[in-house]
Amino acid sequence: MSGHTPRETWWKTRSVYQIYPRSFRDANGDGVGDLAGITAGLRAVKALGAGIVWLSPIFRSPMVDNGYDMSGYREIDPLFGTMADFEALLAEAKRLDLKVVLDIALNHTSIDHPWFQAALADPGGPYRDYYIWRDKPNNWQSIFGGPAWSKPEGDSAYYLHLFDKTQADLNWENPAVRNEIYGAMRFWLDKGVSGFRLDVVTVISKPPGLPDAPDPRPMPLYHMLAGGPRLHEWLRDMRREVFDRYDCVAIGEGPGLNPERAAAIVNPADPMLHMIYHFDFVDHTGSRQGEDWDRVWFKSVFDRWDKGIGPDGWNSCVVGNHDLRRFIARFGDPKAETKLVAKALAASYILQRATPFIYQGDELGLGDTIITKVEELDDVWAKTTYRLAKSKGNSEAESLAKAVAMTRDHARTPYPWTPEGGFGAGKPWLKPTPNRGGVDLATQQGDEHSAWAFCHGLLELRTKDPETWVFGAYEDLLPEHESLFVYRRGTHGLVCVNLSSEPWPLPEPIVALLAERSCIFTSGDITTTQMGPWSTQVWA
Numbered sequence: 056m057s058g059h060t061p062r063e064t065w066w067k068t069r070s071v072y073q074i075y076p077r078s079f080r081d082a083n084g085d086g087v088g089d090l091a092g093i094t095a096g097l098r099a100v101k102a103l104g105a106g107i108v109w110l111s112p113i114f115r116s117p118m119v120d121n122g123y124d125m126s127g128y129r130e131i132d133p134l135f136g137t138m139a140d141f142e143a144l145l146a147e148a149k150r151l152d153l154k155v156v157l158d159i160a161l162n163h164t165s166i167d168h169p170w171f172q173a174a175l176a177d178p179g180g181p182y183r184d185y186y187i188w189r190d191k192p193n194n195w196q197s198i199f200g201g202p203a204w205s206k207p208e209g210d211s212a213y214y215l216h217l218f219d220k221t222q223a224d225l226n227w228e229n230p231a232v233r234n235e236i237y238g239a240m241r242f243w244l245d246k247g248v249s250g251f252r253l254d255v256v257t258v259i260s261k262p263p264g265l266p267d268a269p270d271p272r273p274m275p276l277y278h279m280l281a282g283g284p285r286l287h288e289w290l291r292d293m294r295r296e297v298f299d300r301y302d303c304v305a306i307g308e309g310p311g312l313n314p315e316r317a318a319a320i321v322n323p324a325d326p327m328l329h330m331i332y333h334f335d336f337v338d339h340t341g342s343r344q345g346e347d348w349d350r351v352w353f354k355s356v357f358d359r360w361d362k363g364i365g366p367d368g369w370n371s372c373v374v375g376n377h378d379l380r381r382f383i384a385r386f387g388d389p390k391a392e393t394k395l396v397a398k399a400l401a402a403s404y405i406l407q408r409a410t411p412f413i414y415q416g417d418e419l420g421l422g423d424t425i426i427t428k429v430e431e432l433d434d435v436w437a438k439t440t441y442r443l444a445k446s447k448g449n450s451e452a453e454s455l456a457k458a459v460a461m462t463r464d465h466a467r468t469p470y471p472w473t474p475e476g477g478f479g480a481g482k483p484w485l486k487p488t489p490n491r492g493g494v495d496l497a498t499q500q501g502d503e504h505s506a507w508a509f510c511h512g513l514l515e516l517r518t519k520d521p522e523t524w525v526f527g528a529y530e531d532l533l534p535e536h537e538s539l540f541v542y543r544r545g546t547h548g549l550v551c552v553n554l555s556s557e558p559w560p561l562p563e564p565i566v567a568l569l570a571e572r573s574c575i576f577t578s579g580d581i582t583t584t585q586m587g588p589w590s591t592q593v594w595a
């Protein structure tokens with residue numbers, strides 16, 4: 056990885072498909088997705104046209120945060136299967152020419168991890184210093200709500216947890232911790248995985264002395280902690296100890312980073328990581344989302360990151376994942392035809408100068424689910440939100456509404472394989488999103504006009520003409536337009552999207568550009584003067 060990465064490297068030309076293992080496919084009928092289910096489902100990922108599969112955590116875990124609370128770095132959680140099942144998954148991926156990227160939580164472990172248990176049992180022993188302890192907590196608040204410090208029963212000190220109280224932050228200052236994590240990464244790379252998505256990697260380096268935060272609320276705190284003093288040093292260390300030794304990709308989850316700070320990390324002349332994914336579209340505060348979301352802002356994010364990362368740098372493009380309400384619910388229009396909206400949004404991000412990440416179900420236009428009772432919530436963050444809202448005197452209905460508005464469960468429902476569901480034989484662990492008609496894989500694979508087929512076509516463009524659709528320079532041609540998103544790729548690629556339910560005439564300079572090109576892909580009729588509601592056209 057040291058020095059320049061080749062321009063045509065696979066993690067730029069291939070697209071990523073994110074699988075949430077609990078919810079992808081259940082092979083053994085226990086109601087929870089598993090590795091055998093993923094293995095069986097990889098053909099569908101390949102058929103879509105993705106080339107890299109990112110698996111949310113599959114490691115041993117008590118599953119309070121569905122695997123982001125790891126209790127074993129070198130073990131598969133029995134809920135998902137065995138090491139042999141994982142090896143079978145890798146073999147099938149290899150057969151299909153799919154790369155597998157694992158999600159690793161390295162900022163914290165579960166308090167069930169043997170290291171934490173040893174730290175509790177023997178406060179004078181070596182594992183105590185694997186975590187961050189203080190006799191008196193500072194004012195930091197946990198991202199999930201409530202204080203970021205907890206005192207174990209019978210213990211004299213508090214441990215830091217930026218997330219749930221069962222997710223204790225690791226002390227990266229301790230070289231033994233760093234070596235444990237590097238060793239675990241090499242273990243999986245030696246097995247044949249092709250890289251990692253590094254969970255909240257930007258907050259592993261805490262400020263010396265752990266001072267009070269000027270604004271201790273979760274999001275400002277997150278921003279304050281992002282890119283701490285030793286982050287670069289440790290990422291370089293990680294690169295030397297791990298990434299430089301393999302043909303692999305390192306993708307950093309980058310909450311709190313702006314393009315300039317991200318560019319320093321993925322700087323092609325001295326890359327610490329290969330890609331960072333930013334939070335402008337996945338910010339949980341949701342202030343820019345909802346009915347009247349701001350299209351000009353939406354477009355400006357792509358532009359800002361393309362410019363910020365620079366012509367030699369490389370972006371990833373994550374618009375939806377397992378941590379949010381569904382992409383289409385945040386940036387669509389509930390009154391418009393789902394299929395058209397899904398296509399327009401897909402064309403907005405898949406053809407960017409970046410590696411696109413497709414979150415399972417987004418390719419079908421899968422929307423938010425319906426939650427009517429607190430018992431239907433699974434997400435630890437949503438349950439904490441509900442509990443805190445009630446403790447502050449909100450009514451049952453108000454507390455539930457607050458939790459439903461933010462819960463990550465919307466994106467975690469079982470993947471719809473068929474009109475009936477087809478997830479598995481058992482009762483699914485989370486109630487499926489109601490199928491409002493045609494939002495399932497079988498139906499869409501059989502329909503050449505489906506959202507799935509459209510997404511497939513966009514991914515195929517990247518494969519067939521990488522010069523234009525992967526590497527071509529990016530330019531937003533109508534940054535101020537309130538609804539039309541028209542961008543240029545390379546010398547001849549042109550994408551026209553109407554991000555609204557109103558028809559819009561194409562401005563004259565765009566019409567002139569279309570006259571020199573042919574329409575190679577469209578979600579409806581080809582028109583050179585006017586864009587229909589949520590219509591998409593790709594020209595070259």
Ligand code: NOJ
Pocket residue numbers: 120123124160218254255308377378
């Ligand atoms: C980010 C992950 O995407 C999220 O699901 C998790 O809860 C937090 N990091 C904590 O690990």
